[in-house]
Each structure stands twice: as C-alpha cells, then as structure tokens.
Amino acid sequence: MAGHITGESPIQREPGIANLMSSHKQVLAHAEAQCADKGTKLTQKRKTVLQGLLQTQQAMSAYELADYCRDELGESMPPMSVYRILEFLEGEQLVHKLKLANRFVACVHITCDHKHAVPQFLICEQCHRVSEVSIKESTLRALRNNVETAGFKLASPQIELNCVCDTCAVAG
Amino acid sequence: MAGHITGESPIQREPGIANLMSSHKQVLAHAEAQCADKGTKLTQKRKTVLQGLLQTQQAMSAYELADYCRDELGESMPPMSVYRILEFLEGEQLVHKLKLANRFVACVHITCDHKHAVPQFLICEQCHRVSEVSIKESTLRALRNNVETAGFKLASPQIELNCVCDTCAVAG
DNA sequence: TACATAAATGATATGATATATCATATTTAT
DNA sequence: ATAAATATGATATATCATATCATTTATGTA
Structure with a gap:
C-alpha cells in the first residue's frame, strides 16, 4: 500500500519551483473569484486539490492526488473526498477529466477570461x-x-x- | 454478482438476427484463415469471444463478454481467459480496445483484404x-x-x- | 506410440479506478 | 438559536485489470 504515484518518470517543472508557486497563487485566487461570481465556494480542501494538480503539472489519479495532498501539502484528504472535489472542480471548468488515462488535470485556461x-x-x-x-x-x-x-x-x-x-x- | 451487461438500453440488431448469424460465420471463417496464414490459431474459445463481439455489436467489457459467452453461447469462460484472448485478438487485429470506454469491439474490417x-x-x-x-x-x-x-x-x-x-x- | 516441449486455458490473489450510501460536521439563512 | 443546505468523513462494494502458478491440450520428434 505504498504511494500511488508511479515512479516511472520524474515530474517535470520547467520554469523553476518558486515562480510556479507564485503563479499558482494567482491562479488559485482567480479560480476562487470565479467561483464566488457563480455563487459557489472554493473551499480550503478544494483549493488544496486544485493546487496539487497545478503543482504536479501531471495528469493525476484521484488516489495519487489524495496521497499528494496529504504528503506534500499537509492536508488530510480521503480519496472519496478527492473524487467529490474533482467533480465539483470539473463543473466549474477548473479541471478536466481525461477518460483515456483515468486521470485529472488542471485546466490551463483558468486565468483566461475569454471563452475557451x-x-x-x-x-x-x-x-x-x-x-x-x-x-x-x-x-x-x-x-x-x-x-x-x-x-x-x-x-x-x-x-x-x-x-x-x-x-x-x-x-x- | 448479477450479469455485467447493464440493462440501460437494448442491443440493436438492425439487419435481422438470421442474416447476422450467417454473416458472422463468414467473418469467423475469414478470421480463422487469416490466423492460419500467420501461423497462429483461432481456437474454439477465441472464436467464441470474437463471436460474442460480432453478435452484440457493442463495445463490451471483458467481464460482460465472459457472461455473454457463458449465458448466450454456452461456453464457460473465466474473465481472465477473456482478457488473454482479447489480447491475442488485438494482436491479430481482429479486435480493438477502446481505452475511452474500457471496452472492446470487433474490427469491422475483418473480411477486408486491403490495408485498413x-x-x-x-x-x-x-x-x-x-x-x-x-x-x-x-x-x-x-x-x-x-x-x-x-x-x-x-x-x-x-x-x-x-x-x-x-x-x-x-x-x- | 511415447515422450518432451510449447501453447493455451484454469484458478486465485491482488491492484487500481470508481460509485453509492449513510453519518457527521460546517456554513448559511431566517 | 435553530433549521436547512452544503461539505466532508467513512465504509462498503462495484468494476476494470494484471500477475502468477497450476493444469490441460496440442505439437513435434525419437
């Protein structure tokens, strides 16, 4: 019952961690505002899941995300909650589900205001x-x-x- | 542990069962000949699995196929054998795996001799x-x-x- | 034919992805 | 303050898939 992230290949983070962190902050803020506009709420847990996807820059399974949030982001996260949260984030168009890989990714257009x-x-x-x-x-x-x-x-x-x-x- | 075929919608068989049956016979014969040419064998079990896919005209999961073969074609068929057989049939290009649906279909071009x-x-x-x-x-x-x-x-x-x-x- | 080898199938265990459901906690509105 | 709605926790179970070892069946050769 080890980690769910397969070790086959390292996660690639080209622009340097620090820059990504700060840009993620902006993306998260934008996402939060977007939700507020629609009358929904980007809760702490939901933010953490989205942050996980933004940081890893990978397509992640729900179980991988649960592990990542717990181990790297310090937020306990049962897999079933991750599924629910991903469903919410999909509805907000902040996340896409990739059926081909049974995995999830953050939408790259979160901060765009135009139609995708x-x-x-x-x-x-x-x-x-x-x-x-x-x-x-x-x-x-x-x-x-x-x-x-x-x-x-x-x-x-x-x-x-x-x-x-x-x-x-x-x-x- | 009921049947794996979800009842949501009936299986559609437009051209009438009898015609399909006979055309499947031809397709199976063609598939068998094709295997023989390549030095592989379309065994009874493999034929049954392919027949299941031809008859249902649906994308089927391995477990659904196992049930179908047992219940409708009278051939005991453990799911793990179905997986092995599907792998073989894929290799022979008689079957395609649809990753989007986690299901399998018979290739519609089995009887074509030209390149697909x-x-x-x-x-x-x-x-x-x-x-x-x-x-x-x-x-x-x-x-x-x-x-x-x-x-x-x-x-x-x-x-x-x-x-x-x-x-x-x-x-x- | 008899035997050795290879190929195919059976059987079991287990992993990985996903849904359903009921309980509990938190937030919001009145 | 309370009721209602929303969000999260926890458990069970369904579904798709792989790994492994045992057994059976087919094939080639002495």
Missing part, C-alpha cells in the same frame, strides 16, 4: 504528462462531420489523443 | 454502441501537426470520440 477553444489533450502514455492545445476550427469541423454522418453527436467536444512525449520517446 | 485506414471510433456514452469510421487523410494530418508542434508523437493513430448516438439522444 475546444481542448485537445495530448497524453503521454508513459509519464502521463499532458499538453492541452487548441484544435483548429476547420479540423474540428471535419471530425464533427464524420461523426454526424455516422448518426452520432459529439458528447463532449474535448478530444484526447494517445501520445508519447518527446522526452519519453528519447528515453524509451 | 486509420480508424475513428465513435462511442455512445450511454449504450456503448460503437461506429468505426475512417478518418480523412487531411484531418489526420491536421491533428498530427498539432500534436508534433506540442512536442508529442501520436502513440496510436486511432482516435476515440465521446459521443451520444442518435437513438440515445432521442431517448434521453
């Missing part, structure tokens, strides 16, 4: 690093066309792709 | 019906471009999309 484009998630199968990029309108239209011709509708415009990141590709 | 196009799977979130369509070369190129710009590589060109089929959309 359709996200395209590139998920490294090996280290779970995630890149959230925007899909071109024309590409999305082509996909949607395929879908509707087949008698389906896109349930969520979000697109997830099985990838390998360059770092793992080199290492592999 | 890149598959795009439309998965109904509600009834797990799946449509396997081909993605246009230009669309795939656009996606791949997005991916490589972000420093990733597509691990599998297979694309899975969260959808709702028209039947469920009407019912819902």
